[in-house]
Amino acid sequence: xxxxxxxxxxxxxxxxxxxxxxxxxxxxxxxxxxxxxxxxxxxxxxxxxxxxxxxxxxxxxxxxxxxxxxxxxxxxxxxxxxxxxxxxxxxxxxxxxxxxxxxxxxxxxxxxxxxxxxxxxxxxxxxxxxxxxxxxxxxxxxxxxxxxxxxxxxxxxxxxxxxxxxxxxxxxxxxxxxxxxxxxxxxxxxxxxxxx
Numbered sequence: 007x008x009x010x011x012x013x014x015x016x017x018x019x020x021x022x023x024x025x026x027x028x029x030x031x032x033x034x035x036x037x038x039x040x041x042x043x044x045x046x047x048x049x050x051x052x053x054x055x056x057x058x059x060x061x062x063x064x065x066x067x068x069x070x071x072x073x074x075x076x077x078x079x080x081x082x083x084x085x086x087x088x089x090x091x092x093x094x095x096x097x098x099x100x101x102x103x104x105x106x107x108x109x110x111x112x113x114x115x116x117x118x119x120x121x122x123x124x125x126x127x128x129x130x131x132x133x134x135x136x137x138x139x140x141x142x143x144x145x146x147x148x149x150x151x152x153x154x155x156x157x158x159x160x161x162x163x164x165x166x167x168x169x170x171x172x173x174x175x176x177x178x179x180x181x182x183x184x185x186x187x188x189x190x191x192x193x194x195x196x197x198x199x200x201x202x
Contacts, residue, residue, distance in 0.1 A: 008043065008044070008069060008070075008186055008187065009043075009186050010185060010186060011179065011182050011183075011184065011185065011186055012032065012033075012043075012179060012186045012189070013178065013179055013180065013182075014033040014037075014176070014177065014178050014179070015030060015031060015032055015033055015043065015177050015179075015186075015189075015190070015193075016030070016031040016032075016033065016039050016174065016175065016176055016177065017029070017030055017031075017165075017173075017174070017175040017177060017190075017193045017194060017197070018031065018039075018172065018173075018174050018175075019172050019173040019174070019197055020172065021172060024049065025047050025048060025049050026047070026048040026197075026198055027045070027046070027047050027048075027063075028045070028046040028047070028048070028194050028197070028198075029042050029044075029045055030042065030043045030044040030045070030046070030059070030190050030193075030194075031043065042062065043186075043190075044059040044060065044061070044069055044070075044190060045059065045060045045061070045062055045063050045065075046058065046059045046060070046190075046194055047060075048194070048198045054073075054074050054076070054077040055072075055073065055074040055082065055084065055199070056071060056072075056073045056074065057071060057072050057073075057191070057194060057195075057198065058071040059071060059187070059190065059191070059194075068089055069089055069187070070086065070087060070088055070089060070094075070187040070190075070191070071086075071087050071191075072084045072085065072086045072087065072097075072191040072194075072195065073085055073087060081098065081099070081101045082098065082099075083096065083097075083098040084096065084097050084098060084191075084195065086114075086185075086187060086188045086191045086192075088187065094114070094185055094187060094188060095112070095113060095114040095185060095187075095188035095191070096112075096113040096114070097110055097111065097112045097113070097188075097191070097192050097195060098110065098111055099199065100120075103122075107122055107123050108122065108123045108152070108200065109121065109122045109123075110122075110152070110154070110192070110195075110196070112154055112162070112163070112188075112192055114183070114184055114185060114188050115183060117156055117157075117162070117181075117183065117184075118156070118157060119154040119155055119156045119157075119162045119163070120154065120155060121152045121153060121154035121155075121163065121165075121192075121196075122152065122153065123150055123151070123152060124150070124151040124152065124153050150167055151164065151165060151166045151167060152164065152165040152196055154192075156181070160180075160181070161178075161180050161181075162179070162180065162181035162184055163177065163178070163179050163180075163181070163184060163189055163192065163193075164177070164178045165177050165192075165193055165196050166178075173197050175193060175196075175197070177189060177190075177193045
């Protein structure tokens with residue numbers, strides 16, 4: 007059974023030709039990666055994004071998902087759904103604000119939070135890098151982080167990218183009311199949907 011809340015977990019991406027695969031891993035007491043809590047797969051070039059999280063790579067049990075309300079839209083809104091398809095949270099990329107510094111809105115329960123790239127300089131350098139033909143798609147040399155703050159300025163979720171060949175993230179969730187399924191969905195979306 008999934009935990010209601012996890013103060014820390016990890017996301018590891020596995021890149022294959024047609025899909026992005028993500029492992030959601032718990033954190034051990036010593037801070038190292040623990041057991042796999044969920045496995046997600048994102049098919050590339052889909053008209054309408056729908057990422058399903060499973061118990062394991064064999065896809066034996068669907069745990070939760072996130073699904074776009076619109077198809078192929080840079081302003082697409084995404085619902086986080088439980089295993090029965092009921093909404094438990096919501097997020098979207100703020101297109102205009104993201105032209106300079108990637109910005110997301112997250113909503114769960116009665117709370118709303120806004121997440122932005124932590125470092126403005128890195129945000130600008132990443133945009134310049136994206137204009138170099140083919141290089142931006144193959145290799146991203148920048149380590150970037152996101153901080154989500156509620157309306158009172160309190161941290162609710164942070165995503166910190168680690169230096170490695172494949173994408174790895176440490177996710178911290180200081181807000182105990184933020185459901186693990188919503189936090190994991192946003193953590194994967196920050197990688198899977200970031201370039202849109």
